[in-house]
Amino acid sequence: MKRNTKWFLSIGVVVILLVLVFSIGIGASRSSNHANGNLKTIRVGVAPGPYGDMAKNIIGPLLKRHGYQVRITEFNDYIQPNKALNSGEINANLFQHRVYLQTFSQQNHLKLTAMGTVPTLGMGIYSNRIKSLNALHDGATVSLANDPSNLARSLQLLAANHLITLKNNINAATASISDIAANPHRLVFKTLDAAQLPQSRSNVDLALIPGNFAWNAKIRPSSALALEKLQESYKNVFVVKTDQKNSAFAKAVRQVLNSNDFRQRIADSQFKDFAKPNSWR
Template identity: 65%
Template sequence: MRRNTKWVLALVGIIVVFAAIFGFSRFGGTQASNTKLKTVKIGVAPGPYGDMATKVLGPLLKKKGYKVVTKEFNDYVQPNKALNSGEIDANLFQHTLYLKTFAKANHLKLTAIGETPTLGMGIYSEKISQLSDLKQGDTVSLPNDPSNLARALQLLAAQKLITLKKNINVATASTADIATNPDKLKIKTLDAAQLPQSMSNVTIALIPGNYSWNAKLKPSKALALEKLKEDYKEVFVVKTSNKNSKFAKAVKSVLNSKAFKQAIAKSEFKDFDKPASWK
């Protein structure tokens, strides 16, 4: 009986050793496969999209064989030029309208291959909890650059705080295009980067998404959020010559996947305006 017991124990020992070796080789194989991931560099600007690229897109693209790293640029010019020169493989920082305008002006062949959830402009306040609390003569701060100013005026009009003149190009609207201002709101235009700091001196501030994000203003706390037109939705961009590459196809697959939608729903990006295709 003892001999049988020893034999059984010896056999178990052999099995355990083989299992350990097999398990280690499998583990080693997994580790080795990680070293085979192809690194892709995505250009971003300050704001939420670098976080989205690393926290949401990164893990999903890893399953497709890609390791995502980001390169942050401090302006909206260099990410497209870096993509065109091959310094980066893609970028995620701009909306469709900007891409079309910039690419045409700079003779660049760049293509959007999909949309991501986008944080629009929001109305924020440290002094009131709803827009109906606005009083006659309250001060409103708006971004002073032409594109964002036009969007801010459209957002004020959408909230029925002002009206704009008829037959104007709303995409280029300025304060001169305000038709009515029932509450006689005092309009103060500032550099967009200064808008979060202006909240202590004004009743409401209309702040573009990237600046509100950097100031840690939660979209859920906005008194109103911009309903973005499709041309203002954030897009994932590659060189036109690479729009049908394996990487581009992997990105398209991820952006259209149920897993991406579910990951966004569980993330800090859940309140962002969603691509029209999600509805």
Template identity: 55%
Template sequence: MNVRKKVVLAILSSVIVTALAACGTQNKEAKNEGDTKSVEEKVIGVAPGPYGDMVTDVISPLLEEKNSGYTLTTKVFNDYVQPNKALDKGQIDGNLFQHTAYLEQFATDNDLNLTALQIVPTLGMGIYSKKIDSLEDLKDGDIISIPNDASNLARALLLLEVNQLITLKEDVNVAKATVDDIAENPKKLEFKTLEAAQLVRSQDTVTTALVPGNFSWAAKLDPADALALEDLAEDYKNVFVVTTDAADSDFAQAVKEVLESQEFKDAIAESSFKDFSKPEFWSE
């Protein structure tokens, strides 16, 4: 009987130890599963320029560092039209290529429900030329290429006015100004309106070109070589955009948290975007 008891006790001890080990393993696995958050890939529409790099080099890594559960990839569009339409159709999850003024005008004109989450550092429009070294070198009748979309056209005209090349009508809505709103044009400059993507190339056939930051960056134009640079108003700084229905989603809130974080400011300060115009709320 003693031998039998010893055998039984040995078997029971083995079973108990195995059960405890299994339980410990299950708890460890459960703990590890709880610590590891599944990562969902989101696609962000961008235009040629710095903002695709800003998404992949700064925003996405910060989302991952915060264990938000999201990582970002980019889809490049070669115009200012498709990124918003693709977002509205659910083909992408967000976009970063446009400023507030353009977003509001485009959404109204196309009946789209899109929402800006937050402003990001932005490279302004510049006046570039392959033919002259200073705006003082402009001659009567010289041709200047400018963007043909409403909000960027207005920006271009304001930039020309600031540099005393034209004067706009006193009663004009500067956010909607067109060439028809030019009151004075002392040098009788001619204006050639083009899609933004064509402005850099147009330097070969015009005297100067007014190029939005996206496209000047993509073409590796050095802002230091610009004949003049835009002092960006807040409405003309770029925004990270999602559909209005998704504005309160976990993903949108995670992005907004990153864009408003000190970590984002610090990362920008150490990046190639450090000299971009900063959002006003950064200094508040």
């Protein structure tokens, strides 16, 4: 009787162990399937510059924890990422600051909403001809972005470095060349598409280049003759269509951008010296 009891107990233990192993295997399989097969693909539009890498290598892995697989779609200008988002070709974009988003959306009757701010590389004044702004000669040529918000931003950077003076009582966010009150160096301005500004350095004395295009052209920020001090409204934002701002994906984005994991990954990355969102202080 004792021998039979021991035999039955042994069989019971083996059966329990087999059940546990089988259950763990099924759980692992389900977990693996969730990680690899049940992710919802999200397409994020970017322009040339560092933000495609930021979306792919930092934001993407964090969103994967929420069930989303990020795919990057790169555009060559500042216009198509917003139009593609509005048409549904992509689900989100990361390339623009709030001022540009507001200006472009109003002008093109788009309903787009920022989910949060990311670390951002500011605009710089670059030159292949001079080593210091003190060496700038009268009549020098200056290339600027031709889109309204970056043009205004360029003029503010020139004014901050005492190269021009802007008129009083103007909206600095929408300033244009006609709003220049004084141009003591008689600077000659050439407005170009922002993507052409890095190449323009060989044809002008100064080029004011937004950070993402400078980065894409492998122009080191340390080589700038001057860098702007970014206001919060000029830091880049992660954007979705307004009718999706309360979606599960949008909520996941907000959680990621506000997380300590995001901050730590930025601190350990090539983006560590970018201007941080004010909320990080």
